[in-house]
Amino acid sequence: MYKISLKKKINSIFTAKKSREEIFEELEELLILSDVSAERAVTLLDRIRKKARLGFEKEDFIALLKAELSDIFHPPDDRDNRSFCSEVRLPDEKNVILVVGVNGSGKTTTAAKLAVYFRGQGKKVLLSAADTFRAAGSSQLSLWGERLNIPVIGGDRGADPGSVVYNSLNSLKSRDHDLLIVDTAGRVQTKDNLMKELEKLTRVIQKFYPSQPAEIFLVIDATMGQNTLDQARRFSQFSGITGIILAKVDGTAKGGTVINIMDEMKIPVKFVGTGESEADLAAFSADEFLDSLLGD
Ligand code: GDP
Numbered sequence: 569m570y571k572i573s574l575k576k577k578i579n580s581i582f583t584a585k586k587s588r589e590e591i592f593e594e595l596e597e598l599l600i601l602s603d604v605s606a607e608r609a610v611t612l613l614d615r616i617r618k619k620a621r622l623g624f625e626k627e628d629f630i631a632l633l634k635a636e637l638s639d640i641f642h643p644p645d646d647r648d649n650r651s652f653c654s655e656v657r658l659p660d661e662k663n664v665i666l667v668v669g670v671n672g673s674g675k676t677t678t679a680a681k682l683a684v685y686f687r688g689q690g691k692k693v694l695l696s697a698a699d700t701f702r703a704a705g706s707s708q709l710s711l712w713g714e715r716l717n718i719p720v721i722g723g724d725r726g727a728d729p730g731s732v733v734y735n736s737l738n739s740l741k742s743r744d745h746d747l748l749i750v751d752t753a754g755r756v757q758t759k760d761n762l763m764k765e766l767e768k769l770t771r772v773i774q775k776f777y778p779s780q781p782a783e784i785f786l787v788i789d790a791t792m793g794q795n796t797l798d799q800a801r802r803f804s805q806f807s808g809i810t811g812i813i814l815a816k817v818d819g820t821a822k823g824g825t826v827i828n829i830m831d832e833m834k835i836p837v838k839f840v841g842t843g844e845s846e847a848d849l850a851a852f853s854a855d856e857f858l859d860s861l862l863g864d
Contacts, residue, residue, distance in 0.1 A: 573860060573861060573862075573863070574823070574861055574862060575630070575861075575862055577598050578595070578598070578626055578629065578630060578862075579626060581594045581595060581598065581626075582626040582629075588622075588624075592613055592617060595613060596610065596613050599612065599613070599824065600824075602822045602823055602824040603822040603824030603825050603828070604827050604828060605824070605828050608831055612636055615636055616629065616632045616636060620632060633862065634858055634862055637827060637858055638854070640827060640831045641836075641854035641857075655851050656685075656811075656839065656851050658686065658689075658691070658747065658782050658783070659782060661746075661779075662740060662745075662746050662747070662748075662777060663747050663780060663781075663782040664737070664740070664747075664748045664749075664750065664780040664781040664782060665747070665749045665750065665781060665782060665785065666750050666770070666773075666783070666784045666808075667679045667682065667749065667750065667751050667752060667785050667787060667813075668754075668784060668786050668787070668809070669754055669786055669787030669788065669799070669803075670754045670799050670802060671754035672754075672789065673754065673787045673789040674787055674815030675699075675751060675752075675754055675787045676699065676709050676712070677841070678785070678787045678839075678841055679695060679712075679751040680695070680709070680712035680846055681841065681846050681847075681848065681849035682749050682785070682849065683712075683716060683718050683747075683749050683846075684716060684846045684847065684849070685839075685849055686747050687718070691746055691747040692744060692747065693718050693745065693747045693748075693749060694718070694719055694720075694736065694739060694740055694743070694745040694747065694748045694749070695709055695712070695713055695718055695719070695721070695748075695750075696721050696722075696733055696736035696748055696749065696750040697709040697720055697723065697732065697751055698723070698729040698732045698733050698736075698750050698751060698753065699751050699752060699753045699754065700723045700724065700725055700726060700729050700732060700753065701725075701729075701754075702725075702753065709722065712846070716846060719745075721735055721736040721739055723735075729752065729765060730768050730772050733750055733769050733772050733773065734772055736748055737776040737777075740776075741776060750769065750781075752765070752769060763803075763805045766806050766808070770784075781808075783810045784806075784809050784810050784811075785810070785812070785813050785838065785839070786800065786803050786809045786812050786813070786835075787813045787815050787841075788800060788813070788825075788829065789815055790814040790815060790816050790817045790819070790826075790840075791819040791820050792825075793820075793822070793825065794828075796825050796828065797828055797829070800812070800829055800832060801832075804833070809833075809835055810835070810838075811835060811836055811837070812829055812830075812833065812836065812837045812838065813837070813838060813840070813841065813849075814826060814837055814839075814840045814841065814852070815840075815841035816841055817840045817841060817842055818842045818843050818848070823857070823860075823861050826852075826857060837852045837854075838851065838852055839852055
């Protein structure tokens with residue numbers, strides 16, 4: 569699933585006779601070229617340098633790097649080591665999922681993919697098009713709904729997203745459905761407004777179901793390289809995010825993005841988007857990711 573491997577490149581760094589410093593310089597370059605942020609690459613290698621014995625070999629480096637990355641993949645709030653799981657499950661009750669992210673990140677497509685994923689687990693899914701800010705926001709999700717045979721509750725352009733979500737929750741409550749997935753607006757006039765909007769939606773949801781939303785997923789476009797952190801930081805004021813979905817990992821051969829995001833946000837990556845169709849969503853497994861990054 570991940571087309572990234574650093575193993576060959578690490579091997580080539582360790583081939584010729586080089587000083588320890590030359591090796592570390594080349595390793596730093598390799599991490600940065602793989603989209604790990606420069607600051608993070610330096611910190612990671614400093615920690616490894618301190619632990620590496622004199623005359624260390626590539627196997628030592630790979631083991632040390634793997635240990636450092638494993639630490640990054642265990643954010644403090646990842647109580648059940650869920651970033652190491654290969655399936656995401658929801659509690660056995662009516663659930664609500666909010667999908668947030670900047671426009672163009674792949675948010676609407678991801679909402680549709682999530683609907684298919686959880687339908688595969690037996691959930692009866694309802695979609696809510698609360699992205700009323702954009703002209704095409706609502707209709708795009710409706711098209712997905714028709715294609716997937718999943719009902720979509722929408723609103724006209726400019727309608728209050730809170731009222732769309734309210735109507736959707738009423739449907740969730742009265743109908744024989746058990747999961748509502750809400751596609752939210754990726755842009756309002758200012759960042760503060762965006763956060764207020766998301767907080768408002770959360771409050772509306774909690775009036776119906778105090779323990780919901782079960783998940784708030786932040787969708788991030790993996791092809792944006794170093795800029796993915798800017799996308800993540802836009803939402804850092806909004807404390808409710810429970811997981812990250814990295815969309816478009818099929819469009820990048822670099823793994824640094826996952827490392828940056830997990831290290832910066834301390835929030836687990838839960839899914840990766842691997843293409844444009846509804847089936848192109850996979851639960852993220854840190855084990856698989858590390859194996860493909862550092863395995864043969
Ligand atoms: P939104 O503006 O954030 O709602 O983004 P959209 O869902 O409209 O997606 C923007 C573009 O990215 C569309 O052309 C999607 O088909 C595409 N896209 C979304 N997810 C993926 C993915 O995982 N892989 C690829 N290759 N394209 C994707």
